[in-house]
Amino acid sequence: MQLPTPSELKGKRTDLGLTQNDLARRAGVSQPLIARIESGDVDPRLSTLKKIIDVFEDVEKEDIQVGNIMNTNVISAAPEDHIDVAVQIMEKHSISQIPVLSKGVPVGSISEEMIIRSLADKKKSAVSHMLIREMMGDSFPTVSPNADIKMVSHMLERNPAVLVLEIGQVVGVVTKYDIVKLLSE
Template sequence: MELPTPESIKKKRVKLGLTQSELAARAHVSQPLIARIESGDVDPRLSTVKSIITALDDMEKSRITAKDLMTAPVISLSPDESVDQAVKIMEKYGFSQVPVLENGVPIGSISESALVQAMGSRDIQRISNARVRELMEDSFPAVAPGTDMGTISALLEANHAVLVMEMGKVVGVITKYNIMRLLNK
């Protein structure tokens, strides 16, 4: 077993976004001890190093991000496609909602709920021939690939899906199903 250096402990702590106090609490040691270990001022007991490394490893495993959860590539619709085409795509992929993109930019979404609601007040043939833009809802919220699962879960409580965007482009989508799949791992 190779023992970590003070520099490698600090580097990993900083990479995980932990303060010395947060690491100390997770490793059940004091913050001043973490500071002294990281500065190389003290030679800790092996059991202390083990506690610190275990805390860092546990934190690293629990840090699930949008990039880990997302489904890619994103199946999307154009606002000018027919609702009939939207239904075919939803059926083919088993989706209950689909983002609507125009020139790669999210402008809305269409869901089974919107379609069912429209069917209650319009002629089915007219709905089938309508354009997606006529029945689309608001766009899904968007996050960066490094966004944590807590933020994504909160967004999914009020939205059908969350888009993952990088450099102005949609690179993935996350639904409640993506979160629930974590329970099987």
């Protein structure tokens, strides 16, 4: 493991928009110590370096709001659509579930799993002609565009997607894939 150099620490701090005073306060150390570490005058204790790096990680997470990573092209179906329409949408976009929206407002969700369960009980032709509202499940949870990514990450542990609402209308969607993509950026 390679420890960051003083110039790397300073660069990271400035990239995150932190002043030396901000970093010192959040890390529980003095501002003069931060200045000395960044200038290379003093080698920090490992515990102090860890505190600084923890602050950097916290600030990086704080800066990510759902509105910055959401997909604005929300692929959805309407409750009046037939199941075969939902299947075509999922197939076309290579996705396994979609929100059900009525005039931009979330009213439910439909997934491959729900459709497969119905096929076990009914004939294919009967299922494909069913209306989505007859089969749909609960809506995905919703958040505002300024919601913190940590909160949404916890919601995605139990849900396949989170819808983003603004003035009661769906303006975006966040999936587990969107969160994982953050690691490669």
